[in-house]
Amino acid sequence: MxxxxxxxxxxxxxxxxxxxxxxxxxxxxxxxxxxxxxxxxxxxxxxxxxxxxxxxxxxxxxNAVASSFARGRSGNLGVVMPHVPKVHLFSTYYFSELLSGIGEAVRSKGYGLLLLFRDPAAEFDYVSLYRTQRVDACLILGASAIDSEIAGIHRLAEASLPFCVMDQRFEHSGLSIVAADHEQGSYDAVRHLIDGGCTRIGFLNGSPQYSNSQDRHEGYLRALAEAGIEPDESIFYEGNYSRTSGRRAAEAVYRDLGRLDAIFVGNDRMAIGLMQALREKGCRLPDDLKIVAYDDSDAASFTEPPLTTVKVPFYDMGRLAADKLLARLTDKDQTDGVINEKLQTELKIRKSSGN
Amino acid sequence: MxxxxxxxxxxxxxxxxxxxxxxxxxxxxxxxxxxxxxxxxxxxxxxxxxxxxxxxxxxxxxNAVASSFARGRSGNLGVVMPHVPKVHLFSTYYFSELLSGIGEAVRSKGYGLLLLFRDPAAEFDYVSLYRTQRVDACLILGASAIDSEIAGIHRLAEASLPFCVMDQRFEHSGLSIVAADHEQGSYDAVRHLIDGGCTRIGFLNGSPQYSNSQDRHEGYLRALAEAGIEPDESIFYEGNYSRTSGRRAAEAVYRDLGRLDAIFVGNDRMAIGLMQALREKGCRLPDDLKIVAYDDSDAASFTEPPLTTVKVPFYDMGRLAADKLLARLTDKDQTDGVINEKLQTELKIRKSSGN
The missing domain is CATH 1.10.260.40 (lambda repressor-like DNA-binding domains)
Structure with missing residues (x-):
């Protein structure tokens, strides 16, 4: 036994x-x-x-397992991602860049990267992963503010286990997070359109359960307020960050073209879907509609027109979170501190915003 | 103790x-x-x-580790990827799609996916991963025919441990492999150009140490031979599957434009780099040069012009390999058989080939 x-x-x-x-x-x-x-x-x-x-x-x-048993360590950093049926998550810029950064940190420190998938509709039992020693620490990707996710992450925070949430805020002290400043990034995007003479600026945002969607909304509103422009909810559109949802939004955007100078879109994938569908309807871009997107994924530079977009340092975010978390495992002095990092974004100006 | x-x-x-x-x-x-x-x-x-x-x-x-110790099992499928400095491997279509398929199989069977990185220049000690019970089986991605990689994989094959190589041939019996039929895929690509009236067809291939590069070469030659076209080595170009290497090849391709009707390119990334650089030099595509690429990545449909390309079922390949390998772990009857699967590709015709 x-x-x-x-x-x-x-x-x-x-x-x-x-x-x-x-x-x-x-x-x-x-x-x-x-x-x-x-x-x-x-x-x-x-x-x-x-x-x-x-x-x-x-x-x-x-024997590694016997050794782990003795040391109480697995040698693995857990990365918990949502399972979304039919979506190839690794093929989205957001997840693939975060993982590339995490992978680099894990590799350089001789750890393994144990990928696990959670069903967002059920409370994921993070604590068991530690108790059963499958992981020494966890990074949580793609979390959102739905009840089951909040419950799982709060339980983890209460257990004082080493973990870090990527790019999503939760109201709980003692919760580590590495994020990007999406409020400022969105402000910069909308401000760029205002500086270019636009006043009627629509907004195609992603799903509201992500705090980064809320941050984009805040940044958009701040830029408008500063310029004395009244926000107009009739030109707010909602997608879910997929290319398909961008194509779908094109119906309403096309209908509203007469009331729009420009549109700010929450990520490149939705912007690419929107542009494809608008061009199929005969729109000339950026003449008929100026567009600023978000992420600066690989694709942003070779769409037609190339996308003006907000570059988010996902690779650096993943690397930083993994580095800090693994440092806490080996350096006893660091175990108490909460990780709280917010990285800066950068506006990349290309032709889609009329320049 | x-x-x-x-x-x-x-x-x-x-x-x-x-x-x-x-x-x-x-x-x-x-x-x-x-x-x-x-x-x-x-x-x-x-x-x-x-x-x-x-x-x-x-x-x-x-206790999971104690349990693994008792059962001699880790509950993890190892996925061993090359470490290439400065390359964000997860962000390449090839690796991200393979991983999405592998992840789906692993998730549905309740396994963990343990990602490990190897230095391609050194012989990777696969056998230790099993001996130390970090993994129950391994999938090997991005392997190539350099001596250190051959040695590591042959040693693994000789130990009769459960593993499978993705999309790369090695001369060793008892070696499991899941691949795509790149010879036929390349034949289809070049045949399509010949059917469209092209006779002077250049070839921008990827690195020769990958057996799938050799297979593309074979398919290219078979299509030419069947049409009675003599291959012309002066219009063979070599890249390394990166977008940058496609841009670099544009110098030579531009110089040779007068001797080229079309070019077959070993993957979409190189084709995108090539097209960008050629357009910057003032080329009109596909009028000045017809292009067929390879992979059918997301980006292929929104380049200008959209790419005619060979769709490779990477997701299905990853899923099939992981499913078969995990089945062998639980079903004693299956442990002896070597996995040997070759999936079919499909030509996707868009505007870059002149249609």
């Missing part, structure tokens, strides 16, 4: 006493022994051979 | 006898007990509470 209870707040440490002997015989550090036997990182063949020979001679083999 | 050697080919099974008692007290199946205590999959709150209460009453808690 190898079943044994390890509680998250009372982990004991079982020193692997033999490791020192293996290290001495092989003439390397204990850390090198661990790395060779756990298969972590690159290693010279000669070093690897010395360690394996010494381990064999001493009848010693480190 | 909880260190203990578990050999890959002699795993013993330590039954967790208490699980049955927990299941009986909670009035659920043993599988449900495992799922609740391991935090796998969605679960009704009432069921979860019954199991947790019963486990508490019996002073029983399943």
């Amino acid at each position: 190898y079943t044994r209870t390890l509680f998250i707040d009372g982990q004991e440490d079982y020193p692997l006493t033999n490791r020192k002997e293996v290290a001495r015989l092989a003439g390397v550090s204990e850390a090198t022994v661990s790395r060779v036997l756990n298969g972590i990182g690159p290693m010279k063949d000669s070093t690897k051979k010395r360690v394996l020979d010494a381990a064999k001679q001493l009848n010693y083999e480190l | 909880y260190t203990r050697t578990l050999f890959i080919d002699g795993q013993e099974d330590y039954p967790l006898t208490n699980r049955k008692e927990v299941a009986r007290l909670a009035g659920v199946s043993e599988a449900t007990v495992s799922r609740v205590l391991n935090g796998i999959g969605p679960m009704k709150d009432s069921t979860k509470k019954r199991v947790l209460d019963a486990a508490k009453q019996l002073n029983y808690e399943l």
Whole structure:
């Protein structure tokens, strides 16, 4: 029977006493022994051979799971993403860039990246992931303000486990978050249109359960207010950040063209769908409608016309969150602090806004 | 001391006898007990509470790592990707679609997806991943025919461990592979140009160490041969599948325009870079040069002109490989068979080829 209870707040440490002997015989550090036997990182063949020979001679083999059991560590950073049927999440710029940044941090520190999927409609049991030692820490991607998600994340915060939410605010102290300043980014976008002479500026936003959608809305309103422009709710449109939802919004936008100088769109994908559908209806862009989008994805520079858009440093956000979280695991002094970072965006001016 | 050697080919099974008692007290199946205590999959709150209460009453808690130690299983499918400095691999259509398919299979079976990065210049020690029980099986993405990669994969094949290589051939029996039929896909692409009246057809291929680059070359040559066209090596160009390498190739292609009716390009990213650079030089596409690309990524439909391209079912390839590999882990009858699947591609005709 190898079943044994390890509680998250009372982990004991079982020193692997033999490791020192293996290290001495092989003439390397204990850390090198661990790395060779756990298969972590690159290693010279000669070093690897010395360690394996010494381990064999001493009848010693480190078993990663046994070792994790002893140390109470999995060596994995969990990344929990929503499962959305039929949506290839990895193929969206938002998730793929966050993951590239997270992957770089995890790789450079010799961790594994354990991807897990949650059903947004059910409360996800984050705490079990730690209790059962599948992960040492978690990054939560694509969270939103629906009840089940709030409940799961609040429970995690109350358990004081190491985790960080990407790009979504929750009203709970002690909750770590790495985000971008979408209020300022959206202000910059709308201000650019106002500076170009536009006054009748529509707004195609994404789903309201994301705090970053609310932030875009705030930034849009601030820019209008500063210019003395009264917001007009009849030119607010809603999509869900997909290209299809942008195409769908084109019906209403086309109908309202006579009342619009420009439109601010919550991400590039919706803007691309909107532009495709408007061009199919015979619109000339940007002459008939100026557009500013959001993200600066790869595609933004090769649409016709190329998109003026707000560049969001998703890669840097993912890398920073993973770096900070993993640092907290190894540096005892840092374990108490809450991570709270807001990165700046940058307006990229191209032809879609009439320039 | 909880260190203990578990050999890959002699795993013993330590039954967790208490699980049955927990299941009986909670009035659920043993599988449900495992799922609740391991935090796998969605679960009704009432069921979860019954199991947790019963486990508490019996002073029983399943520890995932202890459980893995007993079962000799990690519950993770490893996905090993190359680490390429400065390249955001998740943001490339090829990797993101493969991962979306793999993720769907892994999620539906309650596994975790453990992402690991290898340095292509060093032999990666796949075997250690199994010995140290970080993974139960591996999918290998982006492998190529350089010596270090060949050595690592041959060693894995010789150890008879469950794994599958995505979209790359190696000369070794007992090696599982899921690929697409790039020879036929490329034949179809070039044949389409010949049918449209082109005879002087250039070829911008990707890096030759990928067997799928060689397959594209074969398909290109077969289409020419069938039409009685002599291949002309002076209109062969080489990139590395990046957009930048497509832009770079534009110098030579522009110089050769007088000798080219069309060009076949090994992926959409290179084609997009090539088109951008050619347009900057004043070329009119497709009038000055007809183009057929490869992949049918999202971007292919909104370039100007939209790309005629060969659709590759990367999502299906990832899903199929993961499904087959995970089935082998649970079904003892299937463990011996080698996975060998080649999926069909499909030509998507748009304006870049002159239609």
